[in-house]
Amino acid sequence: MPFSQAKSAHQQETFRVGVFYDGTLAKARRNVDVTIAEGRILSVTEGAPGGEHLRTVPCMTPGLTNAHVHLEASGEAASQDAWSRSTQNERVIAAVQNARKSLYAGVTSVRDLGCSGGSATSVAAAIADGKIEGPRISAAGAVICMTGGHAWFLGRQVDSPWEARKAVREQLLAGATCIKFIATGGVLTRGAVPGNAQLTPEELQAGIDEAHRHGLRTAAHAIGTLGIKNALRGGIDSIEHGHMLDDEAIELFKSNGAYLVPTLTAPTCILEHAEDGKQPQWALEKARLVAREMQVNIARAYRAGVKVAGGSDAGTPYNFHDRYAYEVELMHRLLGMSPHEALHAATAVASELVGLTNGTLAPGEPADLLLLERDIADDITTLYRPLGVMKNGSRIVDRAG
Numbered sequence: 459m460p461f462s463q464a465k466s467a468h469q470q471e472t473f474r475v476g477v478f479y480d481g482t483l484a485k486a487r488r489n490v491d492v493t494i495a496e497g498r499i500l501s502v503t504e505g506a507p508g509g510e511h512l513r514t515v516p517c518m519t520p521g522l523t524n525a526h527v528h529l530e531a532s533g534e535a536a537s538q539d540a541w542s543r544s545t546q547n548e549r550v551i552a553a554v555q556n557a558r559k560s561l562y563a564g565v566t567s568v569r570d571l572g573c574s575g576g577s578a579t580s581v582a583a584a585i586a587d588g589k590i591e592g593p594r595i596s597a598a599g600a601v602i603c604m605t606g607g608h609a610w611f612l613g614r615q616v617d618s619p620w621e622a623r624k625a626v627r628e629q630l631l632a633g634a635t636c637i638k639f640i641a642t643g644g645v646l647t648r649g650a651v652p653g654n655a656q657l658t659p660e661e662l663q664a665g666i667d668e669a670h671r672h673g674l675r676t677a678a679h680a681i682g683t684l685g686i687k688n689a690l691r692g693g694i695d696s697i698e699h700g701h702m703l704d705d706e707a708i709e710l711f712k713s714n715g716a717y718l719v720p721t722l723t724a725p726t727c728i729l730e731h732a733e734d735g736k737q738p739q740w741a742l743e744k745a746r747l748v749a750r751e752m753q754v755n756i757a758r759a760y761r762a763g764v765k766v767a768g769g770s771d772a773g774t775p776y777n778f779h780d781r782y783a784y785e786v787e788l789m790h791r792l793l794g795m796s797p798h799e800a801l802h803a804a805t806a807v808a809s810e811l812v813g814l815t816n817g818t819l820a821p822g823e824p825a826d827l828l829l830l831e832r833d834i835a836d837d838i839t840t841l842y843r844p845l846g847v848m849k850n851g852s853r854i855v856d857r858a859g
């Protein structure tokens with residue numbers, strides 16, 4: 459029996475919540491009763507006298523949204539080699555497992571920004587049909603890159619604006635609900651230089667236009683300064699990584715309303731395991747360079763008012779799908795966000811970008827939520843091990859009940 463039917467989402471249930479975060483930046487509310495019915499939030503009211511029998515939870519937040527994952531990758535140390543050695547069937551199985559792990563760790567929505575053979579779009583459909591467990595998924599299908607560009611081994615390689623349009627149409631046909639372009643080199647592809655622009659402004663502009671014509675949001679992998687600006691000038695909806703952005707890029711982000719998904723976990727995890735003897739030297743060298751830029755530039759962009767959405771690049775070395783809480787912690791520690799602001803970036807802001815739910819808890823919204831042992835303002839690491847996870851009103855994790 460599919461899990462979604464195993465525990466009914468239709469019963470009405472009320473929690474008495476010590477500290478309630480709705481996903482927005484509104485002040486946290488204390489001592490409220492949250493009632494769930496038919497898989498949605500029915501009401502959020504002041505805790506009334508006489509509710510002593512209700513299930514009490516110290517803290518409640520929306521479920522997390524991870525705006526940048528690769529479900530078919532599992533944190534392997536040498537990711538390009540591991541990918542090349544794996545079969546398509548193994549990658550589908552990994553995507554199924556990683557989707558489930560994400561959900562159990564409190565991630566109720568993800569955006570998959572690059573898979574092979576449509577693995578993530580198939581997993582997304584199977585979850586939506588209730589066949590397997592996992593978060594809500596928006597999937598890009600194959601990344602669109604230049605010939606030999608970053609991630610070429612799992613990408614759709616294009617070398618003209620019309621090819622870029624055709625590649626977008628192919629992803630649409632294959633079930634993609636968003637599109638990913640490779641605007642610069644990257645850390646994990648041998649020979650790709652992160653600072654160098656890759657797809658041309660003309661190719662990006664054509665591909666982004668084609669995606670938008672069909673109602674698909676667009677993301678660009680962009681680390682180098684010129685590639686970031688090429689994508690922003692082409693009308694991209696989100697820049698992934700963005701580590702070498704400058705003042706002009708900050709202005710472009712703001713005038714376009716584009717989002718920045720900083721994926722702080724990705725270089726951090728690579729460098730935390732620099733001595734493992736398993737990662738290629740060339741990847742470590744690139745990660746060091748990128749991490750230096752990231753520490754300075756991303757915080758500056760956030761302070762200047764760029765919309766920062768949570769996304770971890772889960773699947774990259776040692777960056778596991780059940781550790782998205784680390785990205786939330788790093789946004790707090792490295793970007794100067796308060797825990798409340800970091801939660802907002804990983805719920806409402808990321809959800810607004812991904813487009814599956816609003817990532818907020820209010821009457822009428824789906825009951826995708828976390829029950830936490832502590833107030834995140836006192837201890838953000840409480841997100842690592844939720845007491846409870848609900849998706850669409852179904853209990854996925856319930857440690858206390």
Ligand SMILES: [Zn+2]
Pocket residue numbers: 526527528571572771
């Ligand atoms: Zn990625």
